Amino acid sequence: MDPTKPESVPNPAVRRLSLYLRQLEVFARKGRRTISSKQLGQSLNLTDAQVRKDLAYFGQFGHPGIGYRVDDLIAQVRRILGTDKIWNVLLVGAGNLGRALMSYKGFDAKGFRLVAIFDNDPSKVGKRQGPFVVESLNDLRSVIDQHAIRLAMIAVPADAAQEIADKLVEAGIRGLLNFAPISLNVPADVALNAVDLAVQMEQLSFLVNVPASQPERTGAGGVIGDHRG
């Protein structure tokens, strides 16, 4: 597998990459220097083969007989995910969720920096929100250009979300994280991820209703919304 040609990497592998990184950072904090695919897999409830294959899609990072050097692998995975550089991010929506996102720490530690907040509501524009001043959507283009912003989070009501998405795309945004409970339409060359609280809860509802299988203890990891949706 040629690391310079990531065109054929399975989507699920990319999702797991984020989980590997998160887990590697835990091991690094504990002082671990190396880790095997087996150990990393166990901590996420995945097989060793899965871990090795996922990583091998991007290059040869391991050392036979040794495993992976933790610091090394962290650096490699960050590079692959693109978070070895800082991403400036903007947020639209200064409601309850928006404010929670603004004050979310451990965002910076992952390579993302929230640099601007926007809201539709004229009565909110110009007001302070924590360290930010809410800006008008009319200034979208100029703020995006000024800070070289490529990623945006949408935390507005469902009925406003598509209109906001359109404006963001038109103003040059390349990736969207949508928190509104609605399907967004964007050009195929714009990345889209979504988090819908109700959808998450519905999955739990389904799983709890259907009796579960064998009750052995199971490692469990983070979850990724995927699906362009």
Added chain:
Amino acid sequence: MDPTKPESVPNPAVRRLSLYLRQLEVFARKGRRTISSKQLGQSLNLTDAQVRKDLAYFGQFGHPGIGYRVDDLIAQVRRILGTDKIWNVLLVGAGNLGRALMSYKGFDAKGFRLVAIFDNDPSKVGKRQGPFVVESLNDLRSVIDQHAIRLAMIAVPADAAQEIADKLVEAGIRGLLNFAPISLNVPADVALNAVDLAVQMEQLSFLVNVPASQPERTGAGGVIGDHRG
């Protein structure tokens, strides 16, 4: 496919079920009476065959030549997901995210009712938060029993999350939605879903770095975190 034996339903199909429901509710609000698998699929960027197969895992809901009756299908999907009844839900963590979750509307409309808030921090216990009074984790068991709560949301810092999860499971919770950026360990018979903001953003970072394919407009749906993890 026998609707009374849901044991062999593909996981991705269940995830999409939530998206179908969300979209069906949109069509219902617009006054649509029936809808074809093609139309439903288009609105979510899925093929008609995918929609039909997914629904057929659970029963025969459609009418050849006609499509699906919207109201009917909504009722069926709710029943399948278990949201035709109300679920009482509790939340642990009265921080920024917790407060945003407390005030999230359109939660009730989906069949979930937040009935209690807990926090580790003694200085928060007993204080009002919106319509709630923050309770102590010592009262977990009694509150869970009293309200027949089976689902919980965890919105606490990463280093407290596992301990909270253990207590919740021990107190009888059957499904967890974890917002802390860490892998949780729970027994296999407890349902687990997770939302990690940083993981979501990392996926966007990756996608934006890799040049996208053909720029044709694409329908897009909601996203589901899945993966026990």
Added chain:
DNA sequence: GGATGTGAATGCATTCACAGCA
């Protein structure tokens, strides 16, 4: 011995394509 990286084999999920019904 202990571990990786990887073709080959398996298993799952999606798509095709069509019989059958309204």
Added chain:
DNA sequence: TGCTGTGAATGCATTCACATCC
């Protein structure tokens, strides 16, 4: 004609199992 439901075919992801290297 229009559309569903579904076996069969395809395609994708995971797992196996082993050659290879420290």
